Structures are given as C-alpha cells and as structure tokens.
Amino acid sequence: MRKVISALAALAFVLVLATIAAAQGTGRINGEVKDKDGNPWTDITVEIKNADTGQTLTVKTDKSGKFIQLGLRSGIYTITILSPKDNVSYPTKFQVADAQENNFKLDFKQILAENAAAHPDAAKAREEEENKFKNMKVHFDAGVAAMTDSNDLAKQLKTAPAEQKAALQQKRTADCETAVTEFSQSEQGVGAKEVNNHAMVWGNLGQAQECAGHFEEASKSFQNALDLKPQGNYYIGLSTNLAKAAMAQNDPKVTAAKIADASASCEKAGALDPAAGTSCWKNVGIVLSNKDQKAAIAPLQKAAQADPKDAQTWYLLGGALSANMDFKQEGEKQIPIMLPGTLESFQKCIDAAPDGPYSKLCKESLDSLNVLMGGQPTAVGKKKKG
Numbered sequence: 206m207r208k209v210i211s212a213l214a215a216l217a218f219v220l221v222l223a224t225i226a227a228a229q230g231t232g233r234i235n236g237e238v239k240d241k242d243g244n245p246w247t248d249i250t251v252e253i254k255n256a257d258t259g260q261t262l263t264v265k266t267d268k269s270g271k272f273i274q275l276g277l278r279s280g281i282y283t284i285t286i287l288s289p290k291d292n293v294s295y296p297t298k299f300q301v302a303d304a305q306e307n308n309f310k311l312d313f314k315q316i317l318a319e320n321a322a323a324h325p326d327a328a329k330a331r332e333e334e335e336n337k338f339k340n341m342k343v344h345f346d347a348g349v350a351a352m353t354d355s356n357d358l359a360k361q362l363k364t365a366p367a368e369q370k371a372a373l374q375q376k377r378t379a380d381c382e383t384a385v386t387e388f389s390q391s392e393q394g395v396g397a398k399e400v401n402n403h404a405m406v407w408g409n410l411g412q413a414q415e416c417a418g419h420f421e422e423a424s425k426s427f428q429n430a431l432d433l434k435p436q437g438n439y440y441i442g443l444s445t446n447l448a449k450a451a452m453a454q455n456d457p458k459v460t461a462a463k464i465a466d467a468s469a470s471c472e473k474a475g476a477l478d479p480a481a482g483t484s485c486w487k488n489v490g491i492v493l494s495n496k497d498q499k500a501a502i503a504p505l506q507k508a509a510q511a512d513p514k515d516a517q518t519w520y521l522l523g524g525a526l527s528a529n530m531d532f533k534q535e536g537e538k539q540i541p542i543m544l545p546g547t548l549e550s551f552q553k554c555i556d557a558a559p560d561g562p563y564s565k566l567c568k569e570s571l572d573s574l575n576v577l578m579g580g581q582p583t584a585v586g587k588k589k590k591g
Contacts, residue, residue: 230278232301236264236309237271238286243314245270250287255280256298279303286311341394341406348387348409355380355416377416384413404434411442420450437481440474443467444485448492464493464500471504475511483511487518494521498528502544509550516558520567523550527574541577548574 234253240246247268254261257280264272278301285296295316301307358377365373388410395403411426427443430436444467451463467489475482490505505522512518526547532539551574554567 230276231304232277232279233306234274234277234282234284234299234301234309235271235306236266236273236284237269237311238266239270239312239314241313241317243312246286246288246313252283252285252287253277254283254285256283257281277301277303277307284309284311286313337394337396341391341402344387344391344394345406345409348384348391348413351380351384351387352409352413352416355384378418381413381416381418385410385417385419388413400433404430404436404439407433408436408439408442411439411446415442415446415449420446420453424450435473435477437474437478437485440470440477441481441485441488444470444474445488445492448489452492452496460497468504471507479511483508486511487515490518490521490525494525498525501525502529506546509553513553514557516554516561516563516567519550519554519557520563520570523547523554523567523570526550527570541574543574 236251238246238249238251245266245268247266247270249266251264251266251272252261253264253274255278258278262274264274266272280301282299282301283296284299285294287294295311295313297311299307299309355377358373358380362370362373362377388406392403392406392410395406397403407426407430411423411430414420414423414426423446424443427439427446430439431443447463447467447470451460451467454460454463471482471485471489474485486504486508490501490508493501493504502522502525505518505525508518509515509522526544529544530547531542533542534540548571551567551571555564555571558564
C-alpha cells in the first residue's frame with residue numbers, strides 16, 4: 206500500500222513540474238543593447254512584458270550590454286529599455302517562439318539616425334537644443350569654479366597679513382566678476398521650459414552679483430529665481446541684497462522702502478521654511494548693523510525670538526540697542542536711558558553660550574553698562590575745595 210501511495214505521489218509531483226514548465230515556457234531571449242553612441246549599454250534595466258498574460262520580468266544588461274531571459278512562452282512581448290538618468294524609456298514589440306533562442310538587438314545610434322532621416326527638422330531642433338544645453342553647462346561650471354575660488358580667497362583674507370589683503374581682495378573681486386559673466390551667459394542658454402535649471406542659474410547669478418557688490422542686480426536675480434521656484438535660500442539672498450542696497454542709498458525714503466521690502470521677504474521665507482526665516486532676519490540684521498544700528502533692532506529681535514540659543518544674535522541686538530540709548534541730565538551727571546531689553550540681550554548672550562566666543566564680549570558690555578547706569582559727571586571747570 207505504501208508503494209502505491211509513493212508511486213502516486215511521485216506521479217503527481219511530476220505532473221506539477223510539467224504544469225509549471227508548461228506555464229513558464231521554454232523560449233529564451235538573447236538580448237543586446239547599444240547606446241546612442243553605438244557602445245554597449247551597461248547596467249540598464251530591461252523590462253519584458255507578455256502582451257497576453259501581462260506577466261512582467263526585469264533583467265539588467267551586463268558590461269557587454271547583453272542580457273538573457275529564460276522560461277518564456279511563445280507570444281508577443283513588449284521589451285522596454287529603461288535608463289532614468291538618461292531620461293530614456295523606450296518600448297518595442299518582440300516575437301518570442303517557444304523552444305528557441307530568440308535574438309533581440311537594439312542599437313539606439315541606428316534608431317536615432319533613422320529618426321533623424323525621417324524627421325530632419327525635429328532632429329535639427331533637438332541637436333540645437335542639445336548644443337545649447339552643453340554650452341549652458343560649460344558656462345555654469347565655469348561660474349561655479351570662479352565662485353569656489355572666490356570663497357577660498359575670502360577665507361584667506363581673514364587670516365592674511367595686512368600687506369597681502371589688497372592683492373587677495375583684488376583677485377577675489379575679479380573672480381566674482383568672472384562668475385557674473387559666466388552665469389549670465391549660462392542663463393541665456395537655459396530652455397524656457399527648464400524651470401528648475403532656470404531658477405538655479407538665477408540663484409547662482411544672484412550670489413555672484415552679491416559677491417561683486419552689485420546688490421541691486423543681485424536682488425533682481427534672486428527675485429527672478431523666486432518667480433520660478435520659491436525657496437528659502439532665494440528669499441534669504443533677496444532680503445540680504447535688498448538690505449545691502451538700502452545701505453548704499455542716499456535717499457532716506459528709498460532706504461526705508463528697501464528695508465521694508467527686505468523684511469517682507471524674510472516674512473515669506475519664514476512662512477515657507479522657519480529655519481530660512483531665522484537666517485533671513487539675522488542676515489538682514491547683520492547688514493543693517495554695519496551702518497544703521499536703529500534699523501537693525503527689529504530684524505535682530507525677530508532673529509533672537511526665532512532662535513534664542515544664538516549668542517551672536519543676542520550680542521548684535523544688545524549692541525544695536527546700546528547704540529540707540531539716550532541720556533538725561535540730572536544735576537551734574539548724564540544718566541543713560543536704555544531701550545527696553547538692552548541689558549537682557551547681553552545677559553541672554555552669556556546664558557546661550559557661556560563658553561562661546563561672544564560670552565566675554567557680552568560680559569564686558571554688560572559690566573560697562575552697569576557702571577554707566579551710575580551716570581557720568583558733566584560739570585567742567587569746577588574748583589576743588591581746599
């Protein structure tokens with residue numbers, strides 16, 4: 206009885222194997238794919254889909270651009286060549302015969318040549334677009350190289366001896382101007398529909414123009430980038446250059462208008478990205494601190510509120526508030542009238558980073574203000590008793 210059962214089980218197993226084999230088929234594809242230059246197209250995905258069953262198999266090409274797929278039933282298959290990095294998804298029909306080796310070859314160089322012959326105008330337009338892109342990239346890469354060199358020189362300037370600074374600054378300025386020229390030419394080569402590339406080039410051009418001291422032009426470039434693709438770093442660039450442009454004005458109304466525009470840009474940066482908003486307020490505050498301590502107060506207050514752990518911001522805010530204190534005469538002394546938050550700013554600077562580089566500066570400022578609170582004698586020519 207056991208032998209009968211074993212024999213039946215063995216027979217059933219053989220029938221299952223036969224069914225699986227029949228479902229899989231015995232067809233085989235020997236494939237070979239070449240790229241647009243006629244070279245083996247290595248390590249790309251090949252999708253093989255049965256038109257009847259919808260069954261889909263995927264393989265990769267080897268270093269010779271070849272692939273093999275076994276176990277295929279006879280029928281029509283859609284073979285799709287996939288290469289996302291090259292923006293290629295090319296499907297083609299292919300007949301597979303059972304129990305045979307089916308040779309599949311695809312040469313993109315030949316396909317492109319045939320398409321060019323059939324559609325000469327389209328091929329010419331595509332070639333012009335490709336050349337335009339290549340030219341754009343050449344200028345873009347040259348602009349990046351110039352800015353990289355400029356940033357390296359900026360680091361050197363911080364520690365260079367006094368007698369070397371002028372030459373280094375001159376070279377850095379030349380690098381910035383080179384970057385402006387290269388990015389400007391690159392921008393002209395970007396296709397109208399390439400929104401991301403266009404915005405990126407405008408953003409880089411804005412940085413180069415800021416580096417070269419062209420703040421008005423930089424503001425326009427960052428605005429162009431924002432019109433295409435709103436990003437926090439573009440808002441920072443716009444606000445910073447508006448503030449710098451404001452400090453270069455002689456007309457108080459124009460200055461105030463540009464500062465207001467810079468503040469509005471920081472508000473938008475914060476709405477889009479809180480971290481970008483914080484950096485934006487701080488950058489604007491730093492720029493204004495160099496020439497207008499009163500105007501710097503509001504952006505620095507916003508930056509400190511957004512990031513209470515930034516000791517530098519508290520130090521700058523304390524300095525801006527101190528610079529705008531008033532005095533009143535009491536007897537023979539002038540008593541300081543400090544703006545609200547002056548002493549607190551320096552104390553928060555110390556608390557934020559007790560061992561940081563700004564702690565000592567803030568403590569010295571705080572001690573000086575506490576001494577000043579006692580008032581300064583103003584009487585002159587008074588004779589001593591005795």
